[in-house]
Amino acid sequence: MTDKISREITSTARGIVRLNEPLAKHTTFGIGGPADIFFEPADPEDLATVISRATELGINWWVLGDGANVLVSDKGVRGIVIKLGRNFAKIKIDGNVVTAGASAKLDKLVTQTARIGLSGLECAAGIPGTVGGGIVMNAGTYHGCIGSRVESVKVIRSDGSTAELSQNEIGFRYRWSIFQSSISDIIMQAVFRLTPADPDELMKKVEEIRARRSRNLPSCGRSAGCVFKNPDETTSAGKMIEIAGMKGARIGDAVVAEEHANFILNIGNASAYDVKTLAEKVRRAVKDKFGVELEYEIRLVGEW
Numbered sequence: 386m387t388d389k390i391s392r393e394i395t396s397t398a399r400g401i402v403r404l405n406e407p408l409a410k411h412t413t414f415g416i417g418g419p420a421d422i423f424f425e426p427a428d429p430e431d432l433a434t435v436i437s438r439a440t441e442l443g444i445n446w447w448v449l450g451d452g453a454n455v456l457v458s459d460k461g462v463r464g465i466v467i468k469l470g471r472n473f474a475k476i477k478i479d480g481n482v483v484t485a486g487a488s489a490k491l492d493k494l495v496t497q498t499a500r501i502g503l504s505g506l507e508c509a510a511g512i513p514g515t516v517g518g519g520i521v522m523n524a525g526t527y528h529g530c531i532g533s534r535v536e537s538v539k540v541i542r543s544d545g546s547t548a549e550l551s552q553n554e555i556g557f558r559y560r561w562s563i564f565q566s567s568i569s570d571i572i573m574q575a576v577f578r579l580t581p582a583d584p585d586e587l588m589k590k591v592e593e594i595r596a597r598r599s600r601n602l603p604s605c606g607r608s609a610g611c612v613f614k615n616p617d618e619t620t621s622a623g624k625m626i627e628i629a630g631m632k633g634a635r636i637g638d639a640v641v642a643e644e645h646a647n648f649i650l651n652i653g654n655a656s657a658y659d660v661k662t663l664a665e666k667v668r669r670a671v672k673d674k675f676g677v678e679l680e681y682e683i684r685l686v687g688e689w
């Protein structure tokens with residue numbers, strides 16, 4: 386990116402702009418090269434102005450949530466990386482309708498709604514990340530996925546205009562939403578319709594789910610959760626990886642977790658290249674053993 390374009394974006398923005406920001410600081414893997422421009426908008430108007438200007442200039446952008454489901458390449462991301470901050474994190478509760486800003490923490494939303502007796506988001510208890518990232522990924526567990534409780538999502542489009550998408554338009558499927566296709570919409574907030582229930586029972590369930598997660602998930606090393614999607618509802622990718630003999634496989638500081646074979650851990654200074662090479666090795670082993678091509682759940686981002 387030229388200095389002229391960087392200056393243009395910097396002078397257009399009211400929020401925080403950093404050049405060559407290392408994305409390793411912003412991902413749960415602790416991995417990722419620099420973003421040409423790292424932008425934290427001051428408010429929705431600031432975001433709309435910068436996005437429409439970037440569109441006019443032909444600059445790419447990409448939105449980062451809490452970086453809990455991404456592997457950012459060692460070369461980093463060209464163009465603008467947008468990180469929504471505190472001004473996009475408000476949670477408003479009106480009866481059983483909950484409006485949450487895209488940068489609100491998903492797990493915090495789970496606690497807040499369960500505590501006042503609103504059921505529907507317990508399935509996301511303990512899942513790291515933001516509401517925006519959770520919507521894009523249709524985050525969940527075998528208890529369910531958050532998409533089933535989404536009524537609508539408000540977005541900013543590439544020309545700076547806003548739009549509202551209904552649950553039907555978003556087309557949630559297992560770990561998928563329309564936001565994973567080529568759509569460049571930026572999620573600003575989501576509306577959830579929940580169901581009244583006993584708050585004590587809900588909190589008990591939430592705590593049980595969290596406790597089970599901390600028993601079953603790797604306790605050390607940095608990760609981005611499950612690397613691959615389950616091939617179908619009854620087949621666990623983790624089990625296949627285990628049977629294919631890949632538990633404990635290692636490249637550099639990237640290791641297939643012993644506790645959960647669908648997790649790759651950065652146990653020190655793994656590079657994105659190490660993780661990706663190991664993931665490809667795992668895929669080949671599963672293909673050889675079962676004839677099944679595993680699909681990535683984590684999003685591979687940046688220049689490879």
Ligand SMILES: Cc1cc2nc3c(=O)[nH]c(=O)nc-3n(C[C@H](O)[C@H](O)[C@H](O)COP(=O)(O)OP(=O)(O)OC[C@H]3O[C@@H](n4cnc5c(N)ncnc54)[C@H](O)[C@@H]3O)c2cc1C
Binds near residue numbers: 525611
């Ligand atoms: C230890 C661990 C355990 C995990 N367990 C689970 C689990 O049980 N179930 C599960 O589903 N996931 C799990 N994950 C994965 C991760 O927590 C979820 O996918 C989460 O929803 C990602 O949210 P995020 O804010 O970090 O999104 P990111 O990882 O930052 O982004 C994910 C995608 O969403 C896009 N995005 C983010 N915000 C926006 C926005 N505002 N507008 C448009 N696009 C946006 C990004 O561009 C990217 O494509 C786990 C991760 C870890 C590290």
